[in-house]
Amino acid sequence: MTVRTRFAPSPTGLLHIGGVRTALFCWLYARRHHGSFILRIEDTDRERSTPAAVQVILDGMDWLGLHPDEGPFYQTARYPRYREVIRQWLDEGKAYHCYCTKDELEAMRNAQLAAKAKPRYDGRCRERRDPRPGITPVVRFRSPDEGEVVVEDRVHGDVVFRNAELDDLIIERSDGNPTYNFCVVVDDYDMRITHVIRGDDHLNNTPRQINMLRALGVEPPVYAHLPMILGPDGTKLSKRHGAVSVLHYREQGYLPEALLNYLARLGWSHGDQEIFSLAEMVELFDLDHVNKAASAINPDKLAWISQQHLMRAQPARVSTELAWQFGQLGVEVVGGPPLEAIVLAQRERAKTLQEMAQNSRYFFCSPEGYDDKAARKHLVAEALPLLAQTRAALAALPDWNAPAIHAALEGLAAAAGVGLGKVAQPLRVAVTGGSVSPPIDQTLAIIGHEATLARIDRAVAWVATGGGPGA
RNA sequence: GCUCCCAUCGUCUAGAGGCCCAGGACACAGCCCUCUCAAGGCUGGUACGAGGGUUCGAAUCCCUCUGGGAGCGCCA
Secondary structure, eight states: OOOOOEEEOOSSSSSOOOOOOHHHHHHHHHHHHTEEEEEEEEEOOOTTTHHHHHHHHHHHHHHHHHHOOEEEGGGGGGGGHHHHHHHHHHHSEEEEEEEHHHHHHHHHHHHHHOOOOOOOOOTTTTOOOOOOOOOOOOEOOOOSSSSEEEETTTTTTEEEEEEGGGGOEEOOTTTSSSSSHHHHHHHHHHHOOOOEEEEEEEEEEEEEHHHHHHHTTTTOOOEEOOOOOOOTTTBOOOOTBSSSSSSSHHEEEEEHHHHHHHHHHBBBOOOOOOOOOHHHHHOOOGGGGOOOSSSSOOOHHHHHHHHHHHHHHHHHHHHHHHHHHHHHHHHTTTTTOOOHHHHHHGGGGGHHHHHHTTTGGGSSSSSSOHHHHHHHHHSGGGGGHHHHHHHHHHOSSSSSSHHHHHHHHHHHHHHSSSSHHHHHHHHHHHHSSSSSSSHHHHHHHHOOOHHHHHHHHHHHHHHHTTOOOOO
């Protein structure tokens, strides 16, 4: 039997880390077993579903490369099918009309809560024969009164629920719209889903769904309920921390495979391995090593993984992403140094593409000013003679490349009887505006011969005129 | 309140009775490398929630407790 998994988000909020992790596991499992991954939009809540939210889901999945083999399917497009099943169940006595008003339901609920009982529908309309005038009924599924349902879960093991705990849930609202638990069942059946992989907040819904599946005459699929993902502080994911759209991660400069790698390690493991390429994840993923406990997001670790992927990715691809980041910063890169050289020089000193771009402005523009602390230490009168010598030596260089620059600077330092740092730091501040950059030879090589000399001149003049604001 | 789930370093996790006085990773501290910052290497500290069992032997199995979480909607 071919594996068929599905990711079924509802377009009522944003697609965040938690949803993405679920999507990832579904996708990985399907890929791993050469099956199909299906995307289904659960938009039966017409009040809260928005086209914008659908678009975010689609864009997010697309960016991450979690492409569905089938779909997206929209539940709102399947209403005729749901009605067909409901009609059939009504005919077979598996479902019935309920004329209780919201007020009555509310009263029932309060009474049960007051009696310290679990609030649930008592089934009072089960045997009702006649409609109540003026009330449009809902349709309820007739849940078994006795026995128990066993959810055979791939991550939790067998979980047993007594049917006595379950009540008759509404499957069609009074406005004619079908409800979630019911649609899921019909869809998973129609779409021949073999493995339902979802958040464990759905574990409690599962016995009801199994009962409905059986009413349809079929046996349930394999279930795997994933633990929740929590915010950095260990509490539920909220807007305050972590519950931001996945697309935020793109803007902040994370590579999709880095985010996916991080998410894969949240709840899944393969021994001690931390870094996985997409191909490795597909090859190694399995449900047996999915953890049962909830896990908290750790931004530091995500950043570290991000950098690991930045260092491993093809420079050409990283360049493309970097160009976008420069665009965001308003830095014109056309006509400047090749981006690949910058990637190679900067990738081990940036956690994200955004950070890389921010730290690389000086490759394209002269510093607008000098870092205060750095200037006070290195751009001072005493440093001028050596800086002037450096300028002369660099000006005389016939070939402008890192090894040649390096040799020149080394020679200068040796002749002056100082360490390379004495030469490099003033130069670095003059040319980049700060005290941090890739190795000075590489930095100068990328900036270019002319620009380097011009910037040294500016710095010398700046020192000569007593410093002051600006460069 | 009822039902269900969960429980190893601060965090992510390895661990499927002896290989564990518990391993890896992030973070943190120190050292090395070094023109700065990184990257990399080395070293260090910190964890099996508590109590009972079972067993020659338990982080691993069972029970109770405690602590977290989820569900109990004409939301998904």
